Amino acid sequence: MVRRFVGIVSGLLAILFATALSGCYSFSGTTLPSHLHKLVIHSVENKTLEPSLADQITRGLQDGFRQRSNLQLVNEGGDAEIFGVLTQYSQSPQSTSGDKVTTFRVDMLMKVVFVDKVKGDTLYRDEHVPGYGFYAPDNGETEATARQRAVDNLVKVVLDNTVLAW
Secondary structure (H helix, E strand, O other): OHHHHHHHHHHHHHHHHHHHHHOOOOOOOOOOOOOOOEEEEOOOEEOOOOOOHHHHHHHHHHHHHHHHOOOEEOOOOOOEEEEEEEEEEEEEEEEEEOOEEEEEEEEEEEEEEEEEOOOOEEEEEEEEEEEEEEEOHHHOOOHHHHHHHHHHHHHHHHHHHHHHOO
16 A cells, blocks of 8 residues: 555656646747847849749748747848848759650759847858759649749758757
C-alpha cells in the first residue's frame, strides 16, 4: 500500500513539475536580436528579363516577415533593412518521355543582404540564394506555376536564413 501511495505521489509531482515548466518556455519562431523592432524591405532589383519576378519576391518577403517574425514593416527608418538583387532566371527541360519533354524546371538566383542598422552589422549575406520550381504541361501546369514555386522556395530560404538561422 505504501509503495502504491509513493508511486501515485511521484506521478502527481512529475505532472505538476512538467506543468510548471511548460509555462516557463515559449517559442516566438524567431532568433532575431531583441533590439530589432522595425524592418525595411527594399524592392528587389531585377537583373533578369522576367519583369514581374522582383515584385513577386518583394511581396513574398513582406508576407513572410509578417508571418514569421515580430518585426514591424516600415518604409523608412527601420532598425534593420533587407536588400535583394535577382541576378538569374532560367527555364530548362527536366525530364522526357520519348521525344517529349514532360517536366520543366525554373531556376533563379538572388543576392541578399540583411543589415542591422542599430549596430551596423551585416546579419546575413548570400550572393547565390536559390529558388526553383517544376511544372508538367501534361498536368495543366505552366511556367508561371513553376515560377511561383521558385519564388516561394527562394523566399523560404531567405526567411530561414534571416529569421531563424543565426
